[in-house]
Amino acid sequence: MGTIRGLHCVTCGAAYGPNDVEYTCPSCGPRRGTLEVRYDYETLKASLDRDAFQRSGPRSQWRYLPLLPVESDAYIQPLRVGWTPLYNVSDVAARLGLSALYIKDDGQNPTASYKDRASSVVVIKAQEKNKPVVTCASTGNAASSLAGFAASTSLETVIFVPETAPEAKVAQLLVYGARVFLVKGSYDVAYDLAAEAAEAFGWYNRSAAVNPFMVEGKKTGALELAEQLNWQVPDVVFVGVGDGSVISGICKGFAELKMLGWIDRIPEVVGVQAEGSAPIAVAFAAYDGKDVWFEDIEAATVADSICVGKPRDIIKAVKYVHTHGGRYVTVSDEAILDAIIRLARETGVFAEPAGAAAYAGLLACAAAGELEGASAGVFITGNGLKDVSSARQVVGTPTIVEPSLRAIEEHLK
Ligand SMILES: *Cc1c(COP(=O)(O)O)cnc(C)c1O
Ligand SMILES: [Zn+2]
Numbered sequence: 001m002g003t004i005r006g007l008h009c010v011t012c013g014a015a016y017g018p019n020d021v022e023y024t025c026p027s028c029g030p031r032r033g034t035l036e037v038r039y040d041y042e043t044l045k046a047s048l049d050r051d052a053f054q055r056s057g058p059r060s061q062w063r064y065l066p067l068l069p070v071e072s073d074a075y076i077q078p079l080r081v082g083w084t085p086l087y088n089v090s091d092v093a094a095r096l097g098l099s100a101l102y103i104k105d106d107g108q109n110p111t112a113s114y115k116d117r118a119s120s121v122v123v124i125k126a127q128e129k130n131k132p133v134v135t136c137a138s139t140g141n142a143a144s145s146l147a148g149f150a151a152s153t154s155l156e157t158v159i160f161v162p163e164t165a166p167e168a169k170v171a172q173l174l175v176y177g178a179r180v181f182l183v184k185g186s187y188d189v190a191y192d193l194a195a196e197a198a199e200a201f202g203w204y205n206r207s208a209a210v211n212p213f214m215v216e217g218k219k220t221g222a223l224e225l226a227e228q229l230n231w232q233v234p235d236v237v238f239v240g241v242g243d244g245s246v247i248s249g250i251c252k253g254f255a256e257l258k259m260l261g262w263i264d265r266i267p268e269v270v271g272v273q274a275e276g277s278a279p280i281a282v283a284f285a286a287y288d289g290k291d292v293w294f295e296d297i298e299a300a301t302v303a304d305s306i307c308v309g310k311p312r313d314i315i316k317a318v319k320y321v322h323t324h325g326g327r328y329v330t331v332s333d334e335a336i337l338d339a340i341i342r343l344a345r346e347t348g349v350f351a352e353p354a355g356a357a358a359y360a361g362l363l364a365c366a367a368a369g370e371l372e373g374a375s376a377g378v379f380i381t382g383n384g385l386k387d388v389s390s391a392r393q394v395v396g397t398p399t400i401v402e403p404s405l406r407a408i409e410e411h412l413k
Pocket of ligand 2: 009010011012013014025026027028029033
């Protein structure tokens with residue numbers, strides 16, 4: 001159990017005790033005042049042995065319990081979260097001029113997205129805090145993940161998703177028994193409504209960025225990637241970016257491993273945004289190392305999970321990536337759809353558009369000659385079955401046949 005030393009505002013630097021504030025820094029407000037969870041790293045460094053995880057850790061993200069903000073293992077759900085496969089695809093690496101390429105398939109989580117890493121943590125926090133109802137706004141995955149993890153407990157879930165959320169994600173919500181509100185508006189509108197409702201009705205809010213514990217769950221992908229490679233991290237890693245929470249978690253995970261002395265360097269973390277939804281990439285380009293300047297936009301992209309015009313974790317996503325020497329790239333919707341097909345046919349991993357966006361970023365950087373001889377990791381954050389209609393746009397149609405061998409022969413000619 002990680003002993004939290006405090007919550008630090010990423011804008012003004014104010015330090016709060018673990019129970020002083022619920023969500024964000026009161027003086028900086030919900031957008032700029034996102035909080036960073038800090039532990040007693042000196043004590044952790046002295047007491048933890050990285051090799052012990054390899055010997056006896058459970059095959060889930062709970063192997064890193066001492067680095068997570070939960071008080072005990074009392075509320076850990078039975079669902080297996082994390083410890084997702086890491087595929088070493090050497091043929092593809094060679095074709096792209098890389099020394100190695102690793103695909104981390106987070107579509108293999110219980111509700112089929114990376115979001116399970118955070119939902120599992122927040123469901124525990126809600127129980128520790130005696131909050132009977134959890135809520136969140138989501139483009140789809142965070143919600144279906146929260147609903148799934150809450151379903152294994154006595155918590156109730158109230159969900160706000162945009163009316164346009166993909167069918168499979170809405171179905172997941174209903175199957176898990178969540179109370180679902182399809183909001184007439186964008187994700188950004190749904191987000192504000194969820195925050196208002198949480199405040200008005202006393203629900204625990206899981207929405208990205210506002211809840212400081214989200215990034216803690218989201219850091220475990222980085223911890224796993226490092227451990228699965230025997231603590232020899234790749235030169236560069238790619239991840240799709242919407243609100244900026246997942247990339248912040250990945251940066252924080254690597255940074256903590258470095259502080260503990262378990263890895264000797266932090267990989268270059270490359271955030272991949274869709275061209276029609278890239279406010280973080282824009283803010284990053286303008287960042288001077290002091291104040292984060294940003295502008296909200298009306299976002300539009302086929303990658304629904306990263307279609308975010310008003311990114312809530314933008315301060316962390318800009319500052320962390322800057323501090324650790326990462327960067328941002330943007331890719332077109334066409335490149336994202338193409339990457340779904342290439343990833344599936346080259347590796348056997350079927351990603352939803354936002355997951356494939358990370359692969360599209362890798363392909364673009366490789367094509368530009370920026371990765372010559374480098375080792376790379378790609379986080380595939382969501383399963384392709386969550387949004388088959390996007391993938392169907394770029395594949396052919398199957399052949400309808402009479403049930404006879406003759407008919408098959410005709411078609412094979
Ligand atoms: C949420 C999500 C992302 C991006 O995470 P952010 O924290 O919003 O930046 C990427 N891919 C998938 C599949 C997601 O569900
Ligand atoms: Zn502050």
